[in-house]
Amino acid sequence: MKKTREAASGPELAAAVRGLLRRRGVQAAADELARRELRLGLRRPTLAVYDHAFHFIGGAQKYGLTLTSAIQDLFRVTILTNRPIGQREFREWYGLDLSSCEIKVVPLPFFEKLKVVHLDPSFVTREVENPFHRVSRESGRYDVFVNNSMNEMVYPLARESVLVCHFPERRPKSYFYADDYTRVVCNSRYTAEWIEKKWKFAPHRLLYPPVDMETDGAAGPKKKIILSVARFEPGGFKRQREMLAAFLRLCRARPGVAGEWKFVLAGGSNPGNAYLADLSDLAASAPAGSVELRVNIPAVELRALYREAAVFWHMCGLMQEDPGETEHFGMTVVEAMQNGIVPIVYDGGGLPEIVDDGINGFRVRSTAALLERTLALMRDSGKRTSFGRAAEEKSRMFSRSVFEASARTIFSEILESLRSAAPPARDR
Amino acid sequence: MNELEKEIQALKDELDRKREEIDDLKKLAGREIDRTFEAPLEEFSDRELDVYLKDELSAINDLAASRPDIRAVASARKTLGRPIALLKRKLLETTFIQLDVFLDKQIKFNKQAVTLLRVLHRRLTERVKALEDRIAGLEEETVLLRDRINEIAARQK
Numbered sequence: 001m002k003k004t005r006e007a008a009s010g011p012e013l014a015a016a017v018r019g020l021l022r023r024r025g026v027q028a029a030a031d032e033l034a035r036r037e038l039r040l041g042l043r044r045p046t047l048a049v050y051d052h053a054f055h056f057i058g059g060a061q062k063y064g065l066t067l068t069s070a071i072q073d074l075f076r077v078t079i080l081t082n083r084p085i086g087q088r089e090f091r092e093w094y095g096l097d098l099s100s101c102e103i104k105v106v107p108l109p110f111f112e113k114l115k116v117v118h119l120d121p122s123f124v125t126r127e128v129e130n131p132f133h134r135v136s137r138e139s140g141r142y143d144v145f146v147n148n149s150m151n152e153m154v155y156p157l158a159r160e161s162v163l164v165c166h167f168p169e170r171r172p173k174s175y176f177y178a179d180d181y182t183r184v185v186c187n188s189r190y191t192a193e194w195i196e197k198k199w200k201f202a203p204h205r206l207l208y209p210p211v212d213m214e215t216d217g218a219a220g221p222k223k224k225i226i227l228s229v230a231r232f233e234p235g236g237f238k239r240q241r242e243m244l245a246a247f248l249r250l251c252r253a254r255p256g257v258a259g260e261w262k263f264v265l266a267g268g269s270n271p272g273n274a275y276l277a278d279l280s281d282l283a284a285s286a287p288a289g290s291v292e293l294r295v296n297i298p299a300v301e302l303r304a305l306y307r308e309a310a311v312f313w314h315m316c317g318l319m320q321e322d323p324g325e326t327e328h329f330g331m332t333v334v335e336a337m338q339n340g341i342v343p344i345v346y347d348g349g350g351l352p353e354i355v356d357d358g359i360n361g362f363r364v365r366s367t368a369a370l371l372e373r374t375l376a377l378m379r380d381s382g383k384r385t386s387f388g389r390a391a392e393e394k395s396r397m398f399s400r401s402v403f404e405a406s407a408r409t410i411f412s413e414i415l416e417s418l419r420s421a422a423p424p425a426r427d428r
Numbered sequence: 429m430n431e432l433e434k435e436i437q438a439l440k441d442e443l444d445r446k447r448e449e450i451d452d453l454k455k456l457a458g459r460e461i462d463r464t465f466e467a468p469l470e471e472f473s474d475r476e477l478d479v480y481l482k483d484e485l486s487a488i489n490d491l492a493a494s495r496p497d498i499r500a501v502a503s504a505r506k507t508l509g510r511p512i513a514l515l516k517r518k519l520l521e522t523t524f525i526q527l528d529v530f531l532d533k534q535i536k537f538n539k540q541a542v543t544l545l546r547v548l549h550r551r552l553t554e555r556v557k558a559l560e561d562r563i564a565g566l567e568e569e570t571v572l573l574r575d576r577i578n579e580i581a582a583r584q585k
């Protein structure tokens with residue numbers, strides 16, 4: 001009945017939209033028109049998902065695109081990027097089929113002039129015009145706008161907007177629009193805590209990242225490998241250097257225990273990374289075959305490493321009091337746990353949400369404690385097996401299927417909300 | 429396409445045209461979107477303070493070489509304003525010639541003070557980092573030594 005009544009009110013619709021155009025401007029009028037179209041079932045709702053770093057491989061980008069993949073049947077989806085990128089890359093990097101989504105590039109001349117690879121929002125100060133306003137303008141063309149960037153300088157014009165906050169890097173200052181989004185989703189309790197501290201509001205939903213590094217069948221026999229998987233950040237805050245130095249000290253001081261063990265550091269890097277060069281120099285001083293640096297390896301090789309490794313080290317956050325330089329969640333730690341690897345991680349950031357100390361791994365606050373726990377595991381294969389099983393059990397909490405189900409719940413609520421004028425409730 | 433759909437399409441085209449005509453995002457949003465925020469220094473982490481300090485130091489550096497600007501001298505009087513302002517400027521210029529000798533020394537001092545602050549800040553940061561590394565190394569050595577002692581003790585039992 002409703003459909004018939006609205007369908008019969010074409011002139012009334014035009015009058016209502018033009019009235020809004022006069023009183024509240026273009027966006028309000030476009031929103032009303034879009035709402036009525038959806039109520040009449042004239043088209044599928046549209047959704048744009050944006051990240052200024054989609055042209056890089058990254059955990060946050062994987063999160064955003066897995067989210068997109070989970071909801072692509074609910075919306076007509078456009079992936080917004082600032083640099084050209086294709087479906088092929090998304091398939092190769094993350095194993096995701098996003099072929100039903102359109103990809104649209106919104107160039108940002110400000111960054112093109114700077115000739116930088118990474119479009120760093122911190123280059124944008126109050127003194128310059130906000131280059132991300134181009135994306136803000138584009139956001140108004142969709143029913144739902146999802147900002148997956150660590151960049152709250154994009155003002156959301158869509159009627160429903162979601163800021164996926166991987167961590168509140170900036171404090172509110174110039175061009176700060178995080179609280180203009182209708183919903184804020186965060187990736188860990190740690191991130192939620194810092195959103196409240198820095199931005200003074202509570203996020204709406206917690207959605208742990210999707211992790212899908214499970215073994216295809218039973219995990220094979222473990223080898224004496226300590227694995228670290230983390231990006232080789234030029235600033236070194238993933239702490240590979242400290243871990244490598246500790247491992248070398250271990251090899252020198254306790255060759256009888258550590259002699260058969262190998263330390264493999266895997267991760268992505270840009271060309272010309274001085275930090276990585278420094279690590280290579282340090283690795284060259286290790287006993288032959290005891291240290292391997294595996295840079296930008298394909299997923300299949302990484303899976304093989306996860307299958308074989310017995311112990312996982314992750315010390316991001318060590319000697320760091322800045323909350324932004326501590327792990328906000330720790331996807332690679334979950335990947336390791338899914339493969340029955342015993343994690344020894346830094347006791348800070350989002351890592352305590354993943355690893356329960358002494359139950360399914362260990363949390364430490366220094367490289368000395370890291371070595372202490374490692375020596376105990378090196379000596380006891382039974383302990384490695386039992387802790388590995390417990391780690392695998394815990395990791396199920398963060399599987400891709402759990403993530404997809406939660407994402408669909410959130411976006412089904414948004415679909416409902418699109419058809420009404422009621423503001424969303426904060427439910428955290 | 430029925431009448432309603434045609435109407436909707438026409439409205440969409442009209443709104444798209446209007447959208448393109450608007451340059452200012454504020455106008456598109458239909459409200460003021462920018463605000464000013466205070467920097468809560470007491471909540472800052474070391475890294476945030478470090479960035480803040482660097483910004484502040486560069487601002488101080490600009491101020492270190494500041495001199496009085498006679499272009500700002502003016503008079504509010506209608507008729508006599510211009511000659512009065514001219515007279516004031518001449519008087520100030522004469523005074524500033526005398527002041528310049530003193531100011532040059534002051535500016536030199538200011539600049540050296542800023543440079544010193546910057547060097548001290550960098551050196552202290554490096555020293556703290558080196559000390560942290562040394563402590564971490566010593567802690568590791570202790571653990572490894574203890575492990576070796578325990579092993580020897582176990583062998584002797």
